[in-house]
Amino acid sequence: MAIVTNHEPEATEDAVAPAAKTRRGALATSGSPLVRPPAAAHLSDEQVAELGRELDAIKDDILAKRGASDAAYIRRMIKIQRGLEISGRATLLMSRNKGAWVAGTTLLSLAKILENMEIGHNVLHGQWDWMRDPDIHSTTWEWDFVTPARAWQHTHNDLHHRWTNVVGKDNDVGYNLLRMDADQEWKPFNLGNPLYNALLAPVFEWGIAIYDLELNDYKEGNKSKEALTKDLKALGIKALKQFTKDYAATPAVAMLTGSGKQALYGTLTANAVRNVWAHAVIFCGHFPEGTDTFTEEMVEGETRGDWYVRQMIGSANISGSKFMHLMTGNLSHQIEHHLFPDIPSNRYAEVAPKVQEICKRYGLPYTTGPIWKQVGSTWAKVFKLALPPKKA
Amino acid sequence: MIRLRKLARAASVLTTPLAPEDILSLFNPVFSARQLRGVVTRVVAETADSATIFFRPGRGWKAHQAGQWARIGVELDGVRHWRSYSLSAPAGQDPAITVTDVGAVSSVLVRETRPGDVLFLAPPQGDFILPEHPRPLLMLTAGSGITPVMSMVRTLVPHRPDADVVLIHSARTPEDSIFRGELSELADQFPNFKVTHWFTGERGRVDFSSAAALDELCPDWRHRAAYACGPEGFLDDAEALWSAEAAAAEAEGSASAAGESHQPEGPFAADPINLIIERFTTSLAAGAGHDGGLVTFEASDREVEADGSTPLLDVGEDAGLLMPSGCRMGICHSCLIPLRAGHVRDLRTGEVHGEPGQLIQTCVSAAAGPVNLDI
Numbered sequence: 001m002a003i004v005t006n007h008e009p010e011a012t013e014d015a016v017a018p019a020a021k022t023r024r025g026a027l028a029t030s031g032s033p034l035v036r037p038p039a040a041a042h043l044s045d046e047q048v049a050e051l052g053r054e055l056d057a058i059k060d061d062i063l064a065k066r067g068a069s070d071a072a073y074i075r076r077m078i079k080i081q082r083g084l085e086i087s088g089r090a091t092l093l094m095s096r097n098k099g100a101w102v103a104g105t106t107l108l109s110l111a112k113i114l115e116n117m118e119i120g121h122n123v124l125h126g127q128w129d130w131m132r133d134p135d136i137h138s139t140t141w142e143w144d145f146v147t148p149a150r151a152w153q154h155t156h157n158d159l160h161h162r163w164t165n166v167v168g169k170d171n172d173v174g175y176n177l178l179r180m181d182a183d184q185e186w187k188p189f190n191l192g193n194p195l196y197n198a199l200l201a202p203v204f205e206w207g208i209a210i211y212d213l214e215l216n217d218y219k220e221g222n223k224s225k226e227a228l229t230k231d232l233k234a235l236g237i238k239a240l241k242q243f244t245k246d247y248a249a250t251p252a253v254a255m256l257t258g259s260g261k262q263a264l265y266g267t268l269t270a271n272a273v274r275n276v277w278a279h280a281v282i283f284c285g286h287f288p289e290g291t292d293t294f295t296e297e298m299v300e301g302e303t304r305g306d307w308y309v310r311q312m313i314g315s316a317n318i319s320g321s322k323f324m325h326l327m328t329g330n331l332s333h334q335i336e337h338h339l340f341p342d343i344p345s346n347r348y349a350e351v352a353p354k355v356q357e358i359c360k361r362y363g364l365p366y367t368t369g370p371i372w373k374q375v376g377s378t379w380a381k382v383f384k385l386a387l388p389p390k391k392a
Numbered sequence: 393m394i395r396l397r398k399l400a401r402a403a404s405v406l407t408t409p410l411a412p413e414d415i416l417s418l419f420n421p422v423f424s425a426r427q428l429r430g431v432v433t434r435v436v437a438e439t440a441d442s443a444t445i446f447f448r449p450g451r452g453w454k455a456h457q458a459g460q461w462a463r464i465g466v467e468l469d470g471v472r473h474w475r476s477y478s479l480s481a482p483a484g485q486d487p488a489i490t491v492t493d494v495g496a497v498s499s500v501l502v503r504e505t506r507p508g509d510v511l512f513l514a515p516p517q518g519d520f521i522l523p524e525h526p527r528p529l530l531m532l533t534a535g536s537g538i539t540p541v542m543s544m545v546r547t548l549v550p551h552r553p554d555a556d557v558v559l560i561h562s563a564r565t566p567e568d569s570i571f572r573g574e575l576s577e578l579a580d581q582f583p584n585f586k587v588t589h590w591f592t593g594e595r596g597r598v599d600f601s602s603a604a605a606l607d608e609l610c611p612d613w614r615h616r617a618a619y620a621c622g623p624e625g626f627l628d629d630a631e632a633l634w635s636a637e638a639a640a641a642e643a644e645g646s647a648s649a650a651g652e653s654h655q656p657e658g659p660f661a662a663d664p665i666n667l668i669i670e671r672f673t674t675s676l677a678a679g680a681g682h683d684g685g686l687v688t689f690e691a692s693d694r695e696v697e698a699d700g701s702t703p704l705l706d707v708g709e710d711a712g713l714l715m716p717s718g719c720r721m722g723i724c725h726s727c728l729i730p731l732r733a734g735h736v737r738d739l740r741t742g743e744v745h746g747e748p749g750q751l752i753q754t755c756v757s758a759a760a761g762p763v764n765l766d767i
Contacts, residue, residue: 026739026756027721060741071470082410082418089406126725132472132750134426135414138725139751142409158718158726241408249405307721341723 027304029053034300039292039365040309051362052305055339058354062343071131073346077119078136084111088270093254095262104263108270113277115144117329122345124149125157129342147209148238151231155212161341165286165293165314172286173293175211179385181293186388193386194379204275209235246271277327280375281318285334288316288377290367311338312359317352317368324371325349335366421510422450428513433486435505438570442492442536443502444480447511449487456516458483458547459540459619459670465512466497472512473497474749478539478621478670479516480571482546487516490570492536520621520670522547526554527617530610532598532630534562534622540670541621542571549578549585558610562590562598562622600629603637614641621670634667685762689713690732692767698759700737704729705754713767715754722756729754734763 029052032045040048088107095101120143122128128136142149155171163169167183174180178197179190200207213231217223246267254263292313302310318324318332325332333348336355343351359366369377403412411425422429430447437443456462461478475497480490493502522544523529529548531541538561548555563569569589579587588609590598599605606613614637620630684700687707698707705727708715718726722740728751735746736757744760746752752765 056740063741067469067471068467069470071467079418082415086415086418126728129725129728129751131467131470132747135424137751139728140426144409153724153726154718157724161723162719162721238409241405244405245408253406342725 027302027307029304031301031303033302033306034297035295036306037292037294037298037310037313039313040306042363043309045303047362048303048305048309050305051358052303052308054358055308055355056304058351059340059343062340062347062351066130066344066347070344070346071128071133074119074123074128074131074136074344077114081111081114081119084108084114089250092250092259092263092266094257094259095254095266096257096259100259101262101266105266105269105273108266109273112144112270112274113327114329116274116278117281117331118326118345119143119329120145120149121329121331124153126342127344142238144242145208146205146235146239146242147212148234151212151234152208155214157341161338163299164311164338165291166296166299166310167293168296169299171211171216175207176216177207178382180287180381182385182389183293183295184385186385191386193382197379197382201276201279202272204279205271209239280371281328281331283378284316284318284371284374285331286315287381288367288369288374289381290365290377291316292365308339309364311335312355313365314338315367316374317366318371318374319368320371335368422448424450428452428515430487430511430513432505432507432509432511434507438490439492439568441502441568442490442570443505444488444490445501445505445511446481446486446488447513449513452515453487453513454515456481456483456487456543457521458543459521460516460518460543461520461540462487462489462516463514464489464501465514466500468496468500474512474514474747477501478543480539480542480546482543484547490536490539490542492570494536518670520619520668523617526552528556528612528615529558530613530616530618531557531559531561532618532620532622532626533559534592534626535564535568536570537620537622537626537670538563538570539621541619542575544619545575545578545585549582553584555582555584557585558613558616559585559587560590560598560609561587562592562626564593565591597626600633603633606633616666618667619670620667624671627669627671631667631669683759683761685734685759687759688732688762688764689767690764698763700758700760701739702758703739703755704736704752704757704759704763704765707759708754708765708767715767717755720755722753725753727754728752730766732764732766735760736763 030045030049032048036043036048043051084107088104088109088111091100091104091107093104095104120141123136123141124138124143126138129138134140138153145152160170160172165173167173167181174184177200178193179186213228213235214223215228218225218228247264250267251260251264254260294310294314298310312335315334315338317335318328320332330345330348331337333352336348336351337345339355340351356366358364400412407415413423413425416423422431428450430449430453432445432447434446435443436446456479459478461476463474463476465472465474467473473496477489477491479487481488491498491501493499518540520540531544533541541559545557545559549557559575561569561575563572566572566589569591572589575587575589579585598609610616618634620627684698684702686695687698687704688695689708689711692713694711694713696707696711698704703720705715705717705720709717716727716729718724720727731746731748731750731752733748735744736752737744737760739756739758746760746763754765
């Protein structure tokens with residue numbers, strides 16, 4: 001947040017002569033960055049500007065079409081999710097029966113995945129703010145995930161989406177834990193890369209919660225003690241509520257049928273399933289072979305078109321069935337999501353072929369593949385970067 | 393009620409981060425943790441262009457006083473729009489609004505509302521209400537301006553033998569005149585209620601440029617507490633007449649102060665305060681798009697003149713306000729601030745938009761005419 005000291009007279013002058021202002025507010029439509037990423041080095045300034053206009057047109061087209069059918073879609077999703085949630089939890093109350101345990105745990109896992117991915121992530125991006133429904137709004141939504149929505153919105157929507165894959169600016173490149181890019185300096189600690197990643201997956205939500213505290217910023221003096229205390233308090237309250245619901249209240253009610261222990265295992269499993277799945281999907285977004293990372297020079301002077309280029313060549317899609325797209329919260333359309341983070345998620349599928357066609361025409365990579373291939377590719381990177389770079 | 397609340401709090405341990413109401417809304421659409429809703433129970437066509445919509449509000453609604461209005465939220469192509477409508481039902485009965493089709497939102501309400509539909513609501517409010525103590529009343533209405541007055545008439549006339557109400561209602565034609573039948577019946581039934589139906593299609597508008605027309609329609613109008621509700625011009629004319637009369641009465645009063653007073657004294661002497669007005673239109677006009685305008689940061693009590701190309705975020709920061717901000721390029725939605733009044737232009741698309749209460753992305757929105765923000 002910028003703190004500007006009071007200088008009203010200037011403000012009035014500015015209002016009279018606005019021409020002198022150049023702001024990041026809207027990126028320039030023409031020009032060039034200090035360095036263009038290697039994958040886009042063959043493009044001229046004019047071509048990049050034209051590419052920007054083409055992508056703007058795709059977005060405008062969606063915004064013009066967006067309406068009642070989209071609103072009905074998200075409401076239907078929310079209904080389905082809540083139905084899964086209460087039926088799953090209710091079934092777990094009788095989970096002494098093995099069949100009930102399997103059914104309850106499956107339903108609850110599905111509910112949690114839908115809640116986090118297709119609903120929570122996308123609502124918190126403001127994809128549904130246009131409906132002006134306070135029940136489905138980025139400013140009011142809270143999700144079934146340990147990290148408080150507001151904390152995540154800051155590190156994700158603002159920092160990660162603005163600085164996508166810029167090493168040193170986007171901490172999502174390895175989450176301060178893993179070495180995920182060859183440009184990150186190797187330390188002996190990184191030998192544990194695969195181990196850390198394997199341990200992180202089942203408790204991913206706690207990893208994200210700690211990540212959202214921005215402890216590095218605090219250590220480096222970029223975050224005040226008050227801000228950290230405030231965030232810790234918010235996290236404490238949220239974590240307590242989440243913990244109580246899944247690991248105390250639900251098992252306690254299940255004890256009435258003698259299913260207390262089984263219900264606890266059920267909620268633990270559902271959270272772990274969701275965590276492993278979310279971890280896999282999210283790692284497929286920017287780490288598979290073919291995605292690029294960027295230097296700070298490449299964003300210096302970045303135009304609107306260059307910003308789009310960076311989002312496209314820094315992200316990777318997952319190909320698959322409609323159900324798979326839904327379960328990933330349409331993050332399988334990561335490239336389209338990064339181009340247009342706040343268009344409704346149900347529209348990414350129709351945008352994808354147009355974006356792919358643009359990439360082809362401009363000679364830019366469009367990374368996509370089935371989930372097993374993309375997950376394998378990210379794990380290969382996790383292993384490879386555990387080792388120090390080979391001396392040339 | 394208190395037990396219910398305790399129960400809800402206990403249940404929320406199992407539903408967090410949702411509220412129990414969010415789960416209950418699966419079964420009954422009136423439930424919501426965040427917003428008041430109502431279910432439409434009945435829709436009655438009044439004229440070709442107007443209808444009365446009865447609804448059953450959820451918890452949090454408060455009973456209305458005759459003459460008050462409520463904000464009603466309706467969805468048009470997935471987007472929530474809010475408008476204010478006067479309640480036409482008498483005080484003490486189930487709420488109902490009477491809506492005349494004059495625009496996109498009212499058209500949907502009049503033509504497409506069916507029993508069982510959900511309306512979004514805000515509790516009733518407004519000062520256009522009956523006096524505390526009984527007084528002779530004069531009601532001047534035009535067009536849909538009859539709506540709040542109808543609530544007053546229905547509340548007062550059948551239930552108060554001491555009521556003394558004269559209503560002069562203007563409409564274009566008899567067919568356009570809302571509640572015409574019911575008003576005539578009430579006038580037949582209750583001698584203390586007199587109604588004049590004035591059809592402007594036949595006779596032109598009631599002439600308020602002098603007192604002559606009113607003297608004829610309601611000779612003792614100067615001694616009545618008057619209420620007026622209708623279009624802008626109608627109200628301005630009425631207001632001018634009352635002001636002129638008040639000034640004349642004052643001059644006459646001081647001239648005759650030495651001699652014998654022949655004017656009736658007391659609380660009903662003509663006085664501009666005795667004309668109570670209800671306006672429907674908002675005063676902030678939309679700019680032409682690239683205009684800019686005066687930006688008012690209401691909570692901070694700060695006003696800044698802004699051009700039509702500077703993001704409101706920058707305008708606020710330059711004025712020394714702590715504005716919430718994030719990506720500054722319109723993708724992260726961290727900078728949302730509620731609009732209180734006016735219109736803004738989306739710097740990315742050029743679209744001019746704005747409704748009170750709407751959350752504005754200040755980093756990519758500029759003023760299009762005067763803008764009031766809730767910060």
